[in-house]
Amino acid sequence: MAGNIKKLVLGFILLGAIGIAPRFLGIISLNMAVELAIGALFAVSLNLLLSYTGLLSFGHALFFGMGAYVMGISITYMDGITLIPAILMGSLAAGLTALIFTPLLVRVTGTAFSMLTMAFGQLMYVLCIKMRGITGGEDGLTLFDMPLLSVPGVFSLDMTDPATLYYTVMGVVLISIGCMWYFTKTPLGGVQAGIRDNAQRVEYLGFHVSASKAVIFIISGTFAGLAGCLAAIFQQVISVDGFLRINVSFMPIMAIMIGGLGHFLGPVIGTIFLMFLNQMAMRYTDKVELVFGIVFIMVVMYAPYGIHGLWVKARIYWGIFRHRKGALGKEERT
Amino acid sequence: MSFILETQDLRHDFKGMKVIRGVDLQIRQGERHAIIGPNGAGKTTLFNLVTGMYRPRHGHILFKGQDVTKLKPYKRNRLGMGRSFQITSLFEHQTVFEHLRLGILSRMGVRYNFFKPMTMVKGLTEEVDAMLARVNLSEYRDQWASLLSYGKSRALEMTLTMATNPDLVLLDEPCAGMSAEETRNAVGLIRELTTGKSMIIVEHDMDVVFSLADRVTVLHYGKILACDTPSEIQKNKDVKDAYLGHGMKKQ
């Protein structure tokens, strides 16, 4: 119980910090925070699939890009559309794409699944380049007139204002991550965890494994699409390289591995870490990807459960250390 | 006489190796039925066919009078068939409580709900705790299954199978590798959990078999050698020759 209160307090402090940050942060830091939040949402959506169902998608950029492109296309070609329906269309299109791919889930698992998702991701990349007429090809789509995020008569937000964008993105990201967290606590979330650990046993308990996997795949795809929409609003340019390239798929995987596989907020920690690593590395070298690669390999080799895993280990050692000192805490006597 | 399970001329092979060679099995409503046979006789394979892991090459499986030959495992479970595994099959990163919670959720028919947290599903936590108390696992409630002792993990394996409240339960060597005391506890647990249900048990420990079973089927190289009451089976000459006499008494 005490732990819960601690978490609650921590949560409120974090919320407060997010709330007042724009007063203290410059425009560059503010934009970094927005980018970080979007990256975190994308990574959490992938983690829902990876840590809670055991499915490793190498092509999650497909959904990210689908969200961004559908939103961008609807803004470009539908006059007078406001941002909310555009975002909804983008996210739902991503969810629908996931739905179309569900038969894949039923038939292939493990490495084959990863490879196939990667293949489809690449296919989408090529398709978007070829369909120049709609997608702008290599040049991409530029959103010159960003519509207002508005409900007529209720509110109207201008996304080109950095502080407004910041608050909107933070709000959407927090609510989305909250929804996904809530999901893991529901019966279907429980079934997912079972599927991750032992799909066969879950099937023998009377659960339709493929259908359950399909549902989570669609949810994951939808939120990845939403992250794509936010990224497009933020960058105002939608390009194949920024949204559909393979390294867009790899970023959340790295974030999950570095933050801690199997932990709900692991990818958030990982995204923050990668962001700082990126800043640091850029100061000293232009081979940022090399630094990322080395860090990634180190994590896989020496800290397979990432930062969260290290934290758990440190706490265990701290417990032993205190124990040795004679201050026997109650929690050790289980 | 109504049979809860019936197999008709069941056959199966793995890449041409005939493992089940025409099995007609009839399990009565409410009986405890043991299947014995030497290693490799096809006992586990028979379980896998009955529960739907493989589709048999030939023959039919009737469960409660319904042809289930082509049904997926989850569908057979929903009709009331449960099984445990010879090799313990649990969820590595989950607590004992979380295991049974999954079983009870399935029993309650709450399968796709993603609107309500599990803590708010009415009666769920209470029922899981009641089940834990019933099988004496309450003190391990919040422990990871991977940290349980062998005996306890086997007990959880069996309890998880029973959590969905099946009418027919297939137990695959629930007592294998247990000490004498663990075996005694396990037999008690089996009795406790399967009262009023039909059960098929595969077991090498003859003491367990003869103390639990109403009838015994002897499987030998994929065929039924004999099917009778325990005392008749003990007298059966073919069975003695094939199985009981050859130092196979205890594994």
Ligand SMILES: Nc1ncnc2c1ncn2[C@@H]1O[C@H](COP(=O)(O)OP(=O)(O)OP(=O)(O)O)[C@@H](O)[C@H]1O
């Ligand atoms: N999936 C499979 N693929 C190929 N061969 C298999 C498979 N499953 C079982 N077999 C073979 O089928 C035969 C019967 O195996 P099965 O596991 O059914 O025996 P069993 O009676 O359960 O034996 P045990 O007492 O050792 O558990 C064995 O020769 C085994 O090697």
Ligand SMILES: [Mg+2]
């Ligand atoms: Mg076997």
